[in-house]
Amino acid sequence: MPEHLVERRVADPYPFFAWLRRHAPVSAERKANGTTVWQIARYEDVDALIADGRLSKRPERVARYVAGPPGLNRHLVHSDPPDHTRLRSLVNTAFIPRRVVALEPVIRAAAEELLDRLDGRARIDLVGDFAGPLTFRVICRVLGVPDAMNTPELRELLLATVMPTGAHTTPEGVARTNRELHAFLTALVALKRAAGAAETADTDLLGALVHACDGVDTLTQEELLSTAYLLLLVGHDTTLNLIGNGTLALLQHPDQAKRLDAEPGLIAPAVEELLRFDAPVRDATFRAAAEPVEVGGHTIAPGDVVSLLIGSANRDPEKFDSPDVLDLSRTPNEHLSFGRGPHFCIGAALARLEGRIAFPLLLERLGQVRLAVPAESLTWRPTRVMRGLATLPLETLLTGSPSMTTPAASVQTSEAPVFTTVHGTTLVITLNRPAVRNAIDMATAAALDAALSALEDDELMRVGVLTGAGGHFCSGMDLKAFPEHGIPTVADRGLAGLTRAGRTTPLIAAVEGAAVAGGFELALACDLIVAGKSAFFGLPEVARGLVASEGGAIRLPTRLPHHLAMEVLLTGDRLPAARAEQHGLVNRLVPDGQAVIAALDLAERIGRHTRDAVTTVKRIVHTTRGHDESTAFTLQDPISNRLMTSPQAVAGAQRFTRRAT
Template identity: 40%
Template sequence: MRAHTPKEPGLEDIDPAADPYAAYAALRAKGPVHRVPVVPAGGDSWLVVTHEAVRRALTDPRLRNDIRYSAAWETDGGHAVGRNMLQSDPPQHTRLRRLVAGHFTPGRIAGLRPRIEAVARELLAELPEQGTADLVSGYALPLPVTVICEVLGVPVADRTAFHTWSNELVMPTSEEAAAGSADALTGYLTELIAEKTRAPDDSLLAALAAAAADTSAGPLPEPGAGGLTSEELLGMAFLLLVAGHETTVNLISATLHSLLTHPDQLARLRADPSLTGGAVEESLRYNSPVHAGAFRFAAEPLNLAGTHIDAGDAVLVSLAAASLDPLAFPDPDRFDITRRPRGHLGFGHGPHHCLGAPLARAEATIALRLLLDRYSSLTFATDPTDLVWRTSTLLRGLKELPLRLGRPGGRDSTGPPA
């Protein structure tokens, strides 16, 4: 069972860095929709926390992703890089998604599995056989970064800088740092797109650049057309690169954390590796790397689960809270890798369901299986209560995950035989 704080939090106590799950449970008990402050963005938003209400909100066409429907909108502001699928609604969203959907089908991802496995094995070979290592920086991070950068065509020498900018944007440390990263990433992607246009290769980014260069569809292509505006191309590159690894880093490390804090489940997985996919699905439900979907804005007055929402109001759907709703999942605070958590919302729902879900699932299951194959012993190298969770309005993930590693027949640096 997940340990909760004894104090029931009020609306003002929602703190994803401390104990978001206790806050979600308290909010669900009071109702499906609540008015809450948004930190650090400022202002208020409606927060949707029950499974049924979240599913409805994610498919309600009156709730739009385009920030221009916000009553507070003056400029696109923030630190957006171009315009992307998360910021658009049908028919624009439909057209943008169709351009890349074919590259992330289960069949296409199956073709990537050998390369994902090769990258994972290379990273594991660089870790010590015994001793301690940070599994975030040494494994959970470089695996998805390498894969998505290879798919998009980001040069090896640029990947560290790219991740630094990306991480600052999704989990900002300050307004100034986020703005600086947005400027740097915009400049970098603009130059990279220009290079792919001048000298096309077999990368996805080169294919998208070619679509943008095709002006036959006009400056604003109709749904189903093959074109992209220059701003949409920039936004597409940004979204695929950032979303293509940030959440998977958190998924891999959170799954390891959940298994290590539930040793009975780890033992069950070691005894039956066929449960690896189930462990990842349960982790998506139990300890979701994405705590909320992108902000939505009411295009007109509406009633959402009994709550009146004014036109222009911001609405935030809590995927993590919905996936822990006891009305949808019996005994939701129990981590059980044999559970079949159908309907969990770790990848969202509706038109904006995560395009990269097949890739994230493949990377996480491969990473977990090969890690457990290599090490017969994995334990925390520090008190798990001292681990730092980095948070933003939308994401939550471990900053570091120092583990003590053991191999068959070996002896780690601080413990008994593995």
């Protein structure tokens, strides 16, 4: 199997799927733990097996298989008849057509409200600002989750169970995630019981489930908590991916977006085609052989895991004409994105309704937008089952500029040397010269200086994330672009003097690929560093007859053991991110392509605190660095006293005291 297809299968799985269909439509892989996993790539085989009762949904059939959070796995996705039949009958009433249709005004109002908030924004994240909040609000309404409990922190907690990032990735973090999730679900069930579950059973699903658990004993407490967890997670994640993936597809196929905008009656087949073209579910949920199964000349043994590649089946040319073409009027369209048979997605009607409402509203309300980053720089969440974007940054354009409905040939992604996107209270600053590994020329330096100043001046922004487009962080100054008479200056400082600016807003470096020379110095100037596993650092100036004079030679010996720092400085050799993490230079080492996600996770945790407190901490650290302890305390006191006597600090202390007592 070509290695480059395997490496790209998260960002773009379709060439990988095409190779499997052609060369290995039924293939087995032996995992390190001894489990055999079969990948089924062709539509005919996936369609036949997806409803085959010889494939069990019970994870306990596979030794050493980790299904999900402990104590939360007794639900629809992990059960066979008769348990599956019993559980599905309890949940099904909330998703009958009559009840789903009744949610239309609720969904539309929520979508309109979220889009109202985006009016006037130069840049948005369609996933974080619209698709995520919309779909989570809808499933919370179906379940009957009180508004006060519908928080971004809850969404983060749920998503951490399938794609842990940052603090959620360590063993302690995983254990804490599980404890917090159990505590939330237990509190939610207790709230329903206290409110009288029988009285709300007809109006919200969770009330009905609690009533079933307490009344006729058709649902155990573990099944109740597991089902609530499952519905909260997949009840919004699938539709979030539909809206995110679908919007990206329309941006990349503006002729189809224009067609949908002009023909509102096309929305039903359009949603089906968007579900097929880039399915929100890449692989079917867990299945294992309960008895020998023959497929494609191979025998799948009992206990083997079977991975049904829905994304591959949906692009099979034996089933679909021109499968790699987006055709919003495609009929028939027998895609498998919602499965088939007893395990057909119970929320399919709700997901379709949300799509039919969201896409026309986005075409109408977003107006003229385009991708704010090159498509190849988008980050996809690396989960096995789901396929979805971590973020979808868009930038609004001036009247008369290209839009979602402008022909593709005239649309270009952002050509600015630096662009910014807003994620809540975090500003992501992206160096955008991927052809030269984001080397900094005059225009880039000026744009970076402006972006960092904007971060500092915007009181709504709590944290900044600095990253690079195209798989690399930064390769330093673009010496070929500089005039012969010397190194240019920015705001009366040396170019790399950007790293010495006395800014107080926390800045996180999200490093993928190369961070060398001035790029390493930029990373060292940040407060925290998150790096992909294949990232590397280096100060190769000595090999060019230069010195790392704008921070590297000063900062590196204070961050690394002296002899390691001198090795990097004197040899010019690369420092792999894994080794840098061992010595505390890197805060988080994450899978390749996930540095920005992990940085946003850290930023969200920092952003929970008041801006004054965070910036004061940073000001104290930078002001007192290098001084003896006595002098440091003298320098610290006037800085900290200004904060400690502020009304904000007094109010915070009072809140803490009330909680403690």
